[in-house]
Amino acid sequence: MNERPIEHGTIEHVTIEPEVLYVGTPAFLIVTVNDDGTPNLAPASSYWALGRMLVLGIEADGQTAHNALQQPDLTVNFPSGDQWRALHSLSSLTGRHPVPEAKAKRYRHEPDKFSAAGLTAQPSEVVAAPRVAECRLQFEARLERATPSADGSYYLFEARALRVHADPAIVDAASGQIDPRRWDPIVYSFRHFFRRGEELGWLPSSPIERG
Template sequence: MTSERHVVVEPSVLYVGTPAYLIATGNPDGTPNLAPASSYWALGRMLVLGIEVDGQTAANLRERPDITVNFPSGDLWRSLVRLSSLTGRDPVPEGKRRRYRFERDKFAAAGLTPQPSELVVPPRVLECRLQFEARVRRTTPGLDGSYLMVEAEVLRVHADPAILDPTGEHIDPTLWNPIVYAFRHFFERGAEVGWLASSPTARHPPVLD
């Protein structure tokens, strides 16, 4: 029997499925910029975001480290598409000219509402049920110079009460439905298949046999 079950492929992107998020940063004139992104991971209270260097988001967070990271649910996918051809950078950088135009008010362009933050300057996105206020602690240039690895400390988490468990202390993952961005398509997260024994919201330990 052969063990070879795969073929070699050359996908045009390697976005295998991460949450899409909306990152708000502060422009030099005090207005907010808003951008969709998906390069994301978290460990403890630290986020690591992958942000392209030629956008307004990168320029803003290098100068003004306050950010908000807002997680849309499936119903907001059209806002991500509306933002996908907009940059807050004026003039539009050479590398973005083919696909992007400058937009000063990205909240309005996306049909989204700025909501004042409590600890940081940029607003949150009202329509997002899960929002982080965070502060950039370090930016590290990526190997090819086209992106930054942005390490940000989460200072406060805001959640719509509708996604909390009965204690009000935990996000109930069965009620929380982030957009998953995979190979340029948007998905809701699908059915639960299991959980960890360490979950504070699981009703019983996972059954493994």
């Protein structure tokens, strides 16, 4: 896509009413533990991090919220761009039984979402919830606080990352840090999946040596 350069004061904005405000965030897979000890796998896209604390937006009536409020261990797994179909296949599945009334038209109950998505549960090292083996970047985490939203429709989960696992192919050997030039996460924008575009620049604080 070729965009014209924006000159000072040249944009004529219009007022719109978008259905969602997902301007572009990483899509991820969150794994929690069901009451019977089996894993629940779910896609999500409301995510940000500060230091080792992950902040996740999770629907209140889903199995993920139910599980994490009972057993705080979880994993956050980031698929690469070529794995977007796995997220798509999970978008209409729920671990809740019976399916909540608000989801009944779009969702169906699926107890084994790993198999449904063609993914593999990989044991974690410090938490009870497994990781997603096919994801190149995985966080083992534990929920520290769950704050209900003003309307009660979702929770803000604050989860501390306890261990980070990465495919060596996306790690900078010199610094031991994730090399963003080798990492291709899925970006979720207005209900569409995208791969990351070209690098535009970097901050002086980046630990990755510039070639």
